[in-house]
Amino acid sequence: MRVNWSSCRPLVSIQEVTKVRRVGGNGASTRQLFKSTLARNEEARREDISGTDEWTNITPTIERLTNRKLLSNPAHPLTTLRDIIFSKFPEQEYTRANFLNPRVSVYENFDSLNITPDHVSRSKTDTYYLNKHKVLRTHTSAHQVESFRVYPTPGFLIAADVYRRDEIDRSHYPAFHQMEGGRWWSPEGTTSVKELVAKIDADTAKIPTSGIQIVDDTLPFHAGNPKQDRQPPEVCIAVTNHLKRTLEMVVGEIFQDIGKGDPSATKEPLQIRWIDATFPFTSPSWEMEVYWQGEWLELFGCGVTQQRVFDQAGHPERVGWAFGVGIERVAMVLFGIPDIRLFWSEDPRFLEQFAPGVVNTFKQFSRYPGTSRDFAFWLKDGTSPDQFHDNDLMDIVREVAGDLVENVSLIDKFTHPKTKRNSLCYRVLFQSMERTLNNDEINVLQDNIRESLKIKFAVELR
Numbered sequence: 224m225r226v227n228w229s230s231c232r233p234l235v236s237i238q239e240v241t242k243v244r245r246v247g248g249n250g251a252s253t254r255q256l257f258k259s260t261l262a263r264n265e266e267a268r269r270e271d272i273s274g275t276d277e278w279t280n281i282t283p284t285i286e287r288l289t290n291r292k293l294l295s296n297p298a299h300p301l302t303t304l305r306d307i308i309f310s311k312f313p314e315q316e317y318t319r320a321n322f323l324n325p326r327v328s329v330y331e332n333f334d335s336l337n338i339t340p341d342h343v344s345r346s347k348t349d350t351y352y353l354n355k356h357k358v359l360r361t362h363t364s365a366h367q368v369e370s371f372r373v374y375p376t377p378g379f380l381i382a383a384d385v386y387r388r389d390e391i392d393r394s395h396y397p398a399f400h401q402m403e404g405g406r407w408w409s410p411e412g413t414t415s416v417k418e419l420v421a422k423i424d425a426d427t428a429k430i431p432t433s434g435i436q437i438v439d440d441t442l443p444f445h446a447g448n449p450k451q452d453r454q455p456p457e458v459c460i461a462v463t464n465h466l467k468r469t470l471e472m473v474v475g476e477i478f479q480d481i482g483k484g485d486p487s488a489t490k491e492p493l494q495i496r497w498i499d500a501t502f503p504f505t506s507p508s509w510e511m512e513v514y515w516q517g518e519w520l521e522l523f524g525c526g527v528t529q530q531r532v533f534d535q536a537g538h539p540e541r542v543g544w545a546f547g548v549g550i551e552r553v554a555m556v557l558f559g560i561p562d563i564r565l566f567w568s569e570d571p572r573f574l575e576q577f578a579p580g581v582v583n584t585f586k587q588f589s590r591y592p593g594t595s596r597d598f599a600f601w602l603k604d605g606t607s608p609d610q611f612h613d614n615d616l617m618d619i620v621r622e623v624a625g626d627l628v629e630n631v632s633l634i635d636k637f638t639h640p641k642t643k644r645n646s647l648c649y650r651v652l653f654q655s656m657e658r659t660l661n662n663d664e665i666n667v668l669q670d671n672i673r674e675s676l677k678i679k680f681a682v683e684l685r
């Protein structure tokens with residue numbers, strides 16, 4: 224399933240944190256809170272990451288992907304795009320971080336970001352666990368607190384591989400890349416809210432304006448997308464303006480040149496819009512979407528950083544923003560890459576089309592025909608369809624067939640009226656980007672998937 228951040232309540236309400244601070248006087252308790260979370264973080268770091276337990280669900284395929292390090296290939300389109308995005312941010316203002324270890328603590332990936340203990344994104348069906356204490360980061364936000372804590376500049380940028388147990392289709396893959404950005408201001412040296420706002424506004428004025436048209440019908444904040452109690456409204460608005468102008472500048476500069484010099488490229492003007500969003504670590508929050516191939520594709524998630532995140536970082540007085548963007552999503556639009564699996568291709572016909580620092584339109588090599596097979600089965604007696612998760616099948620399919628699978632979808636689900644047993648049917652589309660698959664090899668894949676289903680889930684195949 225897709226992560227649905229909106230089902231998340233804050234771990235500690237802002238009022239609670241404020242209360243704790245007041246009781247402690249001068250932020251003493253905040254420091255305590257900060258100390259204890261750091262201690263917890265350290266504890267988690269020391270955990271034996273090779274140890275496995277009942278939480279372990281990382282598969283060999285995913286383990287292999289953690290070693291691919293696509294961003295270390297200077298000619299890879301993801302690397303080119305990363306460097307283009309980096310180049311839009313002044314170097315003296317934003318520290319860059321690359322190649323951070325994807326194995327992070329549960330604290331870093333979830334708790335430090337206000338994600339509740341019962342939030343769906345933590346479940347084994349959505350996240351790859353090395354063990355109870357360690358996960359493969361599901362987003363680059365896992366490094367937010369540390370980045371707000373240690374970098375000498377007021378801004379940072381992180382590019383990295385992230386992992387999610389997700390559906391398989393053209394724009395979703397269990398491993399992908401994100402970029403995280405953050406920017407903060409300190410009230411230090413200012414004597415009033417007005418001065419702090421003026422300081423932020425002065426930085427906003429320095430951002431080049433974007434040349435492209437962007438639709439923004441959102442309100443600065445409202446009950447459904449509130450400003451934080453600890454922030455005066457003017458500060459929230461000033462931070463928001465800086466955030467939105469920054470991302471509009473980045474998108475504007477990147478897409479301005481799209482299709483230039485390529486007569487076959489579509490001449491349709493790019494449509495971009497802002498919509499309200501929800502994240503446990505920002506409020507208010509937004510998403511920026513782009514209209515691409517007939518649908519709105521979500522690019523950036525962002526918002527005004529929750530003060531609790533700054534508390535965790537040991538700088539409760541700061542205000543600022545953060546964003547996260549799926550790099551593949553932007554690269555697919557920019558390089559005209561039609562399928563997210565291609566980024567992982569080792570086929571020279573893919574890799575040799577790209578050179579360091581160059582944005583060119585991908586030329587599809589012949590598309591090979593696909594073949595679909597259905598997998599219908601009865602669940603074990605007493606098992607409801609909800610207890611079998613789509614992602615359980617996704618992982619089996621990936622283990623057996625790797626990138627030879629283009630799509631997996633549930634096509635039928637029913638309960639037998641007499642026996643009350645539940646039946647599911649999935650359709651798997653096998654298709655290689657590199658060659659035509661023959662029937663014999665698809666039969667072998669099919670048999671292996673069926674065998675795995677029987678062994679792992681005790682289903683009765685139909």
Ligand code: FA5
Nearest residue numbers: 362364389395396399521522524525545546547549552
């Ligand atoms: C996040 O991951 C937040 N950490 C983003 C954020 C950062 C918000 C900082 C606020 C402040 P989300 O789950 O929506 O949010 O993912 C962010 C982006 O990653 C999406 O907009 C999309 O571009 C990309 N993405 C998500 N899932 C996949 C996937 N399976 N394959 C490829 N790209 C994906």
Ligand code: MG
Nearest residue numbers: 226510521524
């Ligand atoms: Mg999202």
